Amino acid sequence: MSDAYLALEDGRVVEARGRAPGRTRGELVFTTAYTGYEESLTDPSYEEQVLTFSYPLIGNYGVRSERFESDRVHPRAAIAREFTEDVVEWLDEEGIPAIDHLDTRELVTSIREEGAMKCGIAVGPDATPEDAKEELAACKGMSEHVDIGAQVSVDEAEVYEGGSAATVALVDCGAKGSIIESLCDRDATVHVLPYDATPEDVEAVDPDVLFISNGPGDPKNFEAAESLVDAYLGDLPIAGICLGQQVVANALGGSTEKMAFGHRGVNQPVRDLDSGRVVMTTQNHGYTVGEPGDRLDVTQVNVNDGTAEGLANDELDVITRQYHPEANPGPHDSLDFFDEVLDMAPDTTVATSD
Numbered sequence: 001m002s003d004a005y006l007a008l009e010d011g012r013v014v015e016a017r018g019r020a021p022g023r024t025r026g027e028l029v030f031t032t033a034y035t036g037y038e039e040s041l042t043d044p045s046y047e048e049q050v051l052t053f054s055y056p057l058i059g060n061y062g063v064r065s066e067r068f069e070s071d072r073v074h075p076r077a078a079i080a081r082e083f084t085e086d087v088v089e090w091l092d093e094e095g096i097p098a099i100d101h102l103d104t105r106e107l108v109t110s111i112r113e114e115g116a117m118k119c120g121i122a123v124g125p126d127a128t129p130e131d132a133k134e135e136l137a138a139c140k141g142m143s144e145h146v147d148i149g150a151q152v153s154v155d156e157a158e159v160y161e162g163g164s165a166a167t168v169a170l171v172d173c174g175a176k177g178s179i180i181e182s183l184c185d186r187d188a189t190v191h192v193l194p195y196d197a198t199p200e201d202v203e204a205v206d207p208d209v210l211f212i213s214n215g216p217g218d219p220k221n222f223e224a225a226e227s228l229v230d231a232y233l234g235d236l237p238i239a240g241i242c243l244g245q246q247v248v249a250n251a252l253g254g255s256t257e258k259m260a261f262g263h264r265g266v267n268q269p270v271r272d273l274d275s276g277r278v279v280m281t282t283q284n285h286g287y288t289v290g291e292p293g294d295r296l297d298v299t300q301v302n303v304n305d306g307t308a309e310g311l312a313n314d315e316l317d318v319i320t321r322q323y324h325p326e327a328n329p330g331p332h333d334s335l336d337f338f339d340e341v342l343d344m345a346p347d348t349t350v351a352t353s354d
């Protein structure tokens with residue numbers, strides 16, 4: 001007898017050990033990151049997903065809130081070969097079901113072969129395979145979460161005073177805290193605006209740069225942010241990270257598409273087409289820019305599959321990244337992106353990056 005069941009879209013029901021109880025559902029994805037479980041579990045981009053860690057032991061250096069990227073856990077459930085007690089206690093307090101003692105190598109291989117798939121989970125002494133299947137039957141596809149921005153964004157504008165180097169309007173589509181920190185560390189003041197901010201909201205903070213954050217789900221469901229990019233193109237420098245890159249591409253006549261199983265990990269190699277330099281990057285995305293459109297150049301590509309990792313329009317002051325230059329978790333090789341963004345602001349002296 002088992003006390004945890006994972007029902008997969010391909011028809012299988014996998015038995016596991018229940019660590020934190022509950023019933024839930026979501027898109028089943030995996031990350032290959034071998035550190036940074038606190039950052040990943042609090043990354044708002046995992047909203048409505050079930051996160052499988054391919055690294056076998058998760059929790060070996062405890063749980064510290066200083067490392068959180070937001071104020072709650074975002075994946076609907078967590079899966080690992082083995083969770084430590086610290087992580088289990090945290091997930092339990094947060095009401096997030098957790099399961100372990102299953103063959104995560106096999107699970108990851110299935111996702112690689114069949115693509116990210118819907119799943120249902122039931123955990124607890126009375127859980128049955130049918131409960132997990134019921135959850136699966138009620139599971140929506142990522143693109144069907146049409147108002148997912150509302151689940152992860154601030155309700156009202158917030159300000160983070162970093163200094164007077166530049167004023168950034170950061171449209172919060174589910175922003176990681178370390179994006180705000182990376183800007184404040186460079187003496188910028190960051191106004192975090194709701195995901196559905198209007199041009200009036202942007203004008204109220206009179207920014208030097210419009211920045212579209214990372215976030216969960218399908219970028220096509222972030223129409224308000226797309227409209228802002230359209231409204232300010234050419235008037236304000238525009239930057240974006242991850243979902244932000246995708247929103248900018250859609251706004252400038254490009255297109256986005258769903259990937260088979262996405263990029264999630266801390267060692268994705270990215271080549272800068274101008275310098276030829278390759279950096280290791282942190283990634284967490286399931287959509288990608290298919291066509292950049294006529295007004296954006298692809299400046300960086302993924303070495304593994306050639307997907308667009310950086311876009312720019314130098315004349316219009318637009319610069320974006322598909323990966324996470326802020327790291328957390330992962331390598332700091334691309335922190336200079338934030339210097340490049342702030343360099344676009346008029347008349348600023350940018351503090352040196354760490």
Ligand SMILES: NC(=O)CC[C@H](N)C(=O)O
Pocket residue numbers: 045213214215216217218219241242243244284285286287288
């Ligand atoms: N980290 C992100 O911003 C993710 C972007 C988008 N939700 C995707 O999955 O592609």
